[in-house]
Amino acid sequence: MRKIVLVLLIFFSLSLMVFSGCAKQETKLEELVVGVGKDTVDPNGGMWESRGLVFETLVTLNHKGEPRPLLAKRWEMAPDGKTYTFFLQENVKFHDGTPFNAQTLKENVTKLQSVWGRYPIDEVEIVDDYTVRFRLKEPYPLFLWHIAQVSRGMVVSPKVLKEVSGEAAKGVGQMLPTMSEDKSGSKQGMGQMPPGMGKSTTTSEEVRITAPVGTGPYKLVEHVPGQYWVMEAFDGYWQGPVGIKRIKYLVIPDAHSRVMALESGQIHLTGISPLSKIAAGDMEVIEKNKDLVLKHEPSFKVSLVAFNSAKGIFTDARVREAFVKAINREEINKVLTPAGTTLDTPVAPASPFYFPELTGTREYDPARAQELLAEAGWVKGPDGLLQKDGQPLQVSLIYSQTQPEMVQVANILRQQLKAIGVDLKLSSVESGTLFASLAKKDYDLIVAPGIGSTSLDFATDYHSKSRYGVATDKELDSMVEAYNVAPNFNEQKLIAKKIQEKILADNLVLLFINTNKSFAHTTKLQNFKPALEEEVNFMRHIWRARLSK
């Protein structure tokens, strides 16, 4: 017996030694601690959650979704829509001291295919040290909107761009979204790249970012996988002195623990990315706490509860319309607010392609719903459920566990559809299964994550050839294709309206859900104004914030 205890004690003290060896000495600098759900730093130099603090883009978007200067202080677009001239900020340096100028920008564009290869760039011309002219093969009205997204327009120190090939490519560098020869003609990173460009992914040779070195206000100084990473202020930041000197991202996988850590003062800020969402039930707790602030920022993001109009009972447009009429969105909004809201239109109010005049076509009208279903041949059976040829009207809704707000929404949908005699089966799956169902078009109703919405792209969600698309309509296809090659912004806006009218007229989608970005911080964090969307660098303004004692 004594020996067992002794063995256990030795075991224990040995592991304590291992443990203390791993533990890092904490410095006592003033630091902002951000609670995140997952370690998104790639040891080979990539990062996701805090990428926007390290890398900057030529332009950015304001809260109205309009392009605004960042590394380019102004720009000109030629009337043909194909030539963009960027006038660059002077006195900008990368973290490694390399100056940012026309030359370094050109090196980025020509080398970093995973970012720039997605655009139909014909030529990059250095006009002078701080002026660069992009000549495109064809008009690309959303060019500024797309390069405003960090992953699609980041500028990296040329010193960390290295070519890797073959076996070596397996362990080195960050793999960023690459372009592909998509058949859908989607322009968001796909489609019309010039021949010769974009080949880099098919061969094993590729230029990769081997370390996170950009022009942003912070640089990555420490990363302990699975636990935390630390960003430190870049002293030479071109926009001025950085307020908060250190930012520590602490990995807390559990959503409730993150909120409790915020309450206890262990972290100062959370909810800044889709991987660190605040659970609906915790919002009340935060609101009641006078030391904490809960904010809901609007976003472009629209997820869809979509019909499978390609097969099954929803090929009948009357059935789709009946379902839309059977939904009382006010009840759903009650549970979604303040985290989000349902929309009348496929595009969110924050987007430049939002048209208020398109609203009002999807009013709650259960009587009309009944009529439409009767027209389609569905009659009430003895159990109160609708049936046709002895088959009950039974449909399933697939949604992902990563969408916490969907649990309640799905249950309300179930009740409301029950009222008109529809049996809705709920199927909560993990995201891998959801994407597989989307890709195989194997569902009745599905919650599509609305991938395209943030980049003002319609092809990903609504082109029939798109992998995760929910539409199969030739006419809509040609509209989306026309949208992608529109000669200018105004033309594109007109087509965007027509596309939305078509989606609404065909009732392709049961419910549009616009989720807000809900985040919370302690009152100690002052002067923090988030940017629109994480794609355009949600925490971009954190360098102006202060942390009071």
Place this chain on the structure above:
Amino acid sequence: MGPYLLRRLSVAVVSLVGVSFVTFLLIFLVPGDPAEMVAQARFGHDVGEREIEMVCRLEGLDQPVVFQYIKWVRHLLNLDLGYSLISRQSVLSLIWSRFPATLLLACSSLLLSQIVAVPAGIISALRKDTWLDVVLRLFAIWGVSMPSFWFSYILIIFFALKLRVLPVSGYGSFANLVMPSLALSLGIAGHTARLLRASILEVLQQDYLNTARAIGIRESKIVFKYALKNAMIPVLTSVALQLSFLLSGTVIVESIFGWPGLGKLILDGIFTRDFPVVQGCVLFVAVCFVVINVGVDLLYAWLDPRIRWEARG
């Protein structure tokens, strides 16, 4: 002892092969294409056929599952567990970076539980049916039935939010260790105390102890020297099993306290279909199971000479 150990080890190798093959199959049976999930993790959600094909080709995911398994085993024979499809780190280094945290948490919660459970079990047995026994047994039942995630939140609310003496989450200092260890040890302590009580009561009925009493050996010596050693055998089995589970199955507690352990690594691997990581971790945990079990068998033999005799015969 030699042939006994050899027999045990050969059974162990067979079960390891079985475990690895079943895990491999399961990953491919789960809905959701691994190539698609890996492509999404690498390129973002807007992947097309081309990215998926590229991942398929680069990682050999287009080959039949059996070929992939054989390839994996061939690498394994060179002690190469492969690379993560997502982070492209070697699986061995990933396991090695997480294992100390898991081991520490497992050992500390096991130790903590035994410190409480062993005296409680003994007192309970010796003071059978007294109020003390009833109270201890109630505590034990409470410990067994309290879900660990629930107890975790209660601990956080009490220690981190009310008293503000411990951090909610993290890893790296003694203060971080306290709550997760407590949360995990509660159930084990309850279980062990109940088992030990029952086991001691049973052993105390044995004839040889009556003989010892008749000879006039002091009761305390009877209990601590003769009875306890025999009563420990079933307890030891249960503790070994608990340790094995602690090394793999503490993912909920790890998530709540932000503890960077193996469980979380496996779970993330499953969600992203990062099968080299899942495979490697499962195999590693299986090896731990086997080692612990063989170790326990050896301890039995040491505790109970009869087993040695049987093994010889």
